Amino acid sequence: MTDAIQKELKFLVESHLSFIYPNADNGELADRLMAIMELDGSCMKPGVHANSWSQKDIFTITYGDSIRRDGEEPLETLHTFFNERLKDVVSGIHILPFFPYSSDDGFSVIDYTRVNDAIGEWEHIVEIGKEYNLMADLVINHCSSRSGWFDNFKQRKSPGADYFIETDPNTDLSEVVRPRTTPLLREVETLNGKRHVWCTFSPDQVDLNFANPEVVCEMVGIIKLYLDRGVRTFRLDAVAFLWKEIGTSCINHPKTHEFVRLFRTLIEHHSPDAIIITETNVPNHENLSYFGNANEAHAVYNFSLPPLLVNALVTGNSNHLKMWQMSMPPAQMGTFFLNFIASHDGIGLRPAEGLLNEEEIDALANTMQNFGARISWRTAEGGRPKPYEINVTLFDALQGTVRGPDKWQIERFICAHGIMFSLEGVPAIYIHSFLATNNYSEGVDLTNHNRTINRYKWDYDELCEKLDDGYSHHCKVLQRMRELLAIRIKQPAFHPNATQFTLHLGEQVFGFWRQSLKRDQSIFCIHNISDTEVAIPLSSINLISLNTWEDLVSGEKYTDLHKDLVLGPYDFVWLTNKPGV
Structure with a gap:
């Protein structure tokens, strides 16, 4: 690191600290944080608005022991499974907290510096990080x-x-x-x-008390340890609650945002290709604030997508989904949305507030309960309870509509992922979505913890038998998901920052147009989110007649643009003028 970069870095760190601790002399603390990160030699200045990601970036979310085999450390089994089944379509693995813990399936960390010996050792984490973009949780609050x-x-x-x-x-x-x-x-x-x-x-x-600089030093030391062990993507868990000030809501405090900027500055100067993702399960406009001016999180979770997409698919009405998408600003260069529709927690309902009304949220929760879901609650204003989260596997959440279960479960489930895979952003697929896992209701009875419903532990041999049998829903879903991802990673128009515009093709259809950064590829992504057939005049989609249009999903070519595009229940097309290779 040149003297100029060193001075600039210290100025940046001191500026962050001066905002957080305005009455302190922060020069010594800045030097201490830089020393902990070993930012005293050859580090490079990070690029501004630089993308270190592409359409080939796809994450999977998993626990270290989601798949187990007798006589083997779970992290070894997980590594083997990914190499055998997913390596050609998945670039990154988010291993949920893999440390010794006392509750909340890892999010109550006893020791940040050790790997939970029930699942493996640091060497297993390091080996995974050599082959995949390794995301780890910084359980910071x-x-x-x-x-x-x-x-x-x-x-x-x-x-x-x-x-x-x-x-x-x-x-x-x-x-x-x-x-x-x-x-x-x-x-x-x-x-x-x-x-x-x-x-x-x-x-x-x-x-933890971040008003104490010693806590900050401890956390920066943990960040450095993770970097040294191969972590390149940091998920800042529950970061919105970090700074407490009596008389305020103690959420999304300006000093919390400054901490995100501080951690980004330190991490980027150590590893310019490292990424920070903020986990802020809050209403949509609050979530977006963690981008800052492209100087806070590199990525934010698209928390409103899961409840809005599930609501659209069970009601057959895309209006709320379209209204939300039209209101979303495109991510600036150097930032991206992390798209997910299932996670280890559940379907959060706070991000739907202001997008669905209370009656619609209650109706969604009731429909999910009919499909075996549990509801977790929070205390709202005045001490009244409000539904906070739907706990259910996504596969079972999509087993039917508001009218009840039907025969379209797999088609509806694949349609949901077709939408997520083609939207602006980077997709993150929960391991149990790849495996089409059903509700683990027995687990909830054992733990008395609602989130257990979506945290089943598969036996490796039993799972492989189902995935290879050719007929189980587990086998069919994994095959379809792999096929779609193999298509996605070849399309420049599916770059996380490629242009996106919403199409208006009726309430039963959710469609949007993507265009590559070089403007040489267009893809019209058109999804029937209902259980009835729809016919869409091709002339209404604004396809350019001079081009040859091909559906990337089926391979069908469309030459007569005066005909209708007919989509059966939950069918979808990705129409392009230039298939990627």
């Missing part, structure tokens, strides 16, 4: 009440004595936004008597 830091807090010794947020229980905290119904404060016995600590998510997940 809180840690486990069984962590060494919290033990030290109770013993009043360092490190940890001042790592947590103590609050008088008589304080008015009514403005604080809560994602859960559990009490915000937890009483704990310490050597200095009873104290009350802040717990946004659960009594076992104790919020």
Whole structure:
């Protein structure tokens, strides 16, 4: 690193810190953070508005032990499965928290520096990172009440004595936004008597105190460790809740945004191709704010997509989906949307607020309950409960419509993924969507935890038998998904930042137009999201008659543009003037 870049970097780090800690002398802290990251030699200045991604980038979301085989570490089994079944169509793997934990399936971290010995070791993580873009969670807002830091807090010794947020229980905290119904404060016995600590998510997940610079140093050290172990994509878990200020909502605080900018500055100067993704399960406009001016997150989760897409497919009406898509600003160069429609958590409903009304959200939740879903709740204004999340596997969520189950489950499920694979952004597919896993209701009964319904652990041999049998829905879905992804990765018009415009072809149809960055390929993506046949005049799609148009999905060519495009229930086409190779 040249002296000029070194000086510029220190200026940037100090600027971030001065906003967060305005009354402190931040020069020494800036030097300390740069030293932790070893930013003192050959690092390069990151590019501005540079894309280090393309249509070939596709993530899978999975737990380290989602697939297990007797006599083998789960991370080894996972690596084998990806190499055998998905390597040619998946470029990145998001391994959900793989650390020792005490609850919430990994999101209550006991030790950030170790791999959970129940699933493997660091060497397994490193090996996966050599072949795939490895995404890891930076569980930044809180840690486990069984962590060494919290033990030290109770013993009043360092490190940890001042790592947590103590609050008088008589304080008015009514403005604080809560994602859960559990009490915000937890009483704990310490050597200095009873104290009350802040717990946004659960009594076992104790919020870290970022007003203490020592906590920042600890977290930056963890970031450096992950980089050294091959992590190139950081998912900042629950980051929206990071900074607490009494008298505010304690969500999306300006200082929280500044922390994202600080972490980006440090990470980019260490590894210019590294990526930060913010996990902010909040209403749409709040979520988009984490792009900043292309100087915060490289990517944000498209949280409104899952509830709106599922709602469209079970109602047969695309109007809300289209209205939302038209309101979405295109991601600036150097940023992208991470598109997902299923995850380890469920279908979040807060991102649908303001897009669906309360009656529509309740109707969606009721339909999903008829398909075996569970509903998780949050405490809203005035202490009243509101549905927060639908817990269900996506395959079972799409088993029917508002009228009940029907025969179109696989077609509806594939249509949902056809939409996600062709939208602006990078797709992220939950492992249980690839495998078309059904609701694990027995697991919910065992754990009394709603999210367990979508966290089944497959036996490797049993899974392979189903995937190879030629007739199970697991086999059919994986084959169709692989075929669609193999098409996607060849199309320049499916670049995450390629142009996108919404088409208006009736409420039963969800369509949009994509154009490559070089403007040499167009794709019209037209999806029937209903259980009845639709006919669309080709003349209404504005296809240029001088071109030859081909459906990438079926291979069919369209030469007579005066005919109708006929789509059966949940059929879709990707019409292009220039198939990618």
